[in-house]
Amino acid sequence: MHLYDSTIPSGNAYKIQLLLSHLKIPYKTTSLNIVSIPSESRSAEFLVLNPNGRIPTIVLDDGTVLAESNAIMFYLAEGTKYLPDDKLERARVFQWLFFEQYSHEPYVAVCKFRTYWAPGGFDDLTEREIKKLRERGQDAIDVMEIHLSGREWFVGDDYSIADIALYVYTSAAEAIGFRVEGHVRAWLERVEKVEGWVKIKKDPTGKCPS
Ligand SMILES: N[C@@H](CCC(=O)N[C@@H](CS)C(=O)NCC(=O)O)C(=O)O
Missing domain, CATH: 1.20.1050.10 (Glutathione S-transferase Yfyf (Class Pi); Chain A, domain 2)
Structure with a gap:
């Protein structure tokens, strides 16, 4: 799994880092400079991954892309104790x-x-x-x-x-x-x-x- 986060500590990216740590799932990271003008998350290359131009965005090993911190957490937490079944x-x-x-x-x-x-x-x-x-x-x-x-x-x-x-x-x-x-x-x-x-x-x- 590959996580796109930012060079500065983003809370939205931290959600994913925290959950991946609880789940002990290894991952690679690319940190984008979101303070630069324009933000590196608005580069043509990154917009192909996430047209909304924001981190966190993950790319699964099969190339599937998922954005929005809470949607990413929901996906990763499914079937684990961090998301109830009820x-x-x-x-x-x-x-x-x-x-x-x-x-x-x-x-x-x-x-x-x-x-x-x-x-x-x-x-x-x-x-x-x-x-x-x-x-x-x-x-x-x-x-x-x-x-x-x-x-x-x-x-x-x-x-x-x-x-x-x-x-x-x-x-x-x-x-x-x-x-x-x-x-x-x-x-x-x-x-x-x-x-x-x-x-x-x-x-x-x-x-x-x-
Ligand atoms: N609703 C989104 C918000 C994502 C967001 O606002 N990310 C900020 C960093 S925390 C970002 O990518 N900013 C760079 C930009 O907007 O160019 C989520 O929860 O993932």
């Missing part, structure tokens, strides 16, 4: 994967990228747009705090790809100014104790401290 529990995993992509990642991940790497940071946004990013990101983390009250994991009694999807950017949230409270904090610590957990890759630019 119909309702699977639907609940999807509930959190869609929540992550619609209500969390567009705000928390965007704030992370702009804080550390985007040329000009937040400069091209109005005060109102910055406020919206911060408020919506905080709302998502607050929803997680409520859900985790009295629960160890997002779905059922076990760690699943729903936890991985929500972990990657939430673990970076406090350092970029979001409020992270007790239940989320305890859950972040639980995730970091799961067998096979690995730290996100180091930032070669040195801008992101994690």
Whole structure:
């Protein structure tokens, strides 16, 4: 398997690196410079693989290409303990994967990228747009705090790809100014104790401290 990720530590790519580590599946990596203008993920060569021009993208040994971090996790987790068999529990995993992509990642991940790497940071946004990013990101983390009250994991009694999807950017949230409270904090610590957990890759630019 071949994983296309980025030279800077992408949370969306980290989802795949984390799951592959839990599953002990070996893979090769090509890291694209997504901070360059244009991003290397927009090269003609890469657009043949993923017309959406984004990482993570995987290429299986038979040449099959798959994009979108949560779809890749779903594919890799099928038949493993990281994706439940029960119909309702699977639907609940999807509930959190869609929540992550619609209500969390567009705000928390965007704030992370702009804080550390985007040329000009937040400069091209109005005060109102910055406020919206911060408020919506905080709302998502607050929803997680409520859900985790009295629960160890997002779905059922076990760690699943729903936890991985929500972990990657939430673990970076406090350092970029979001409020992270007790239940989320305890859950972040639980995730970091799961067998096979690995730290996100180091930032070669040195801008992101994690
Ligand atoms: N919904 C996509 C988002 C992927 C995404 O936004 N990837 C970013 C890095 S985290 C990227 O490739 N940016 C480069 C670009 O847009 O040119 C997923 O979950 O995989």
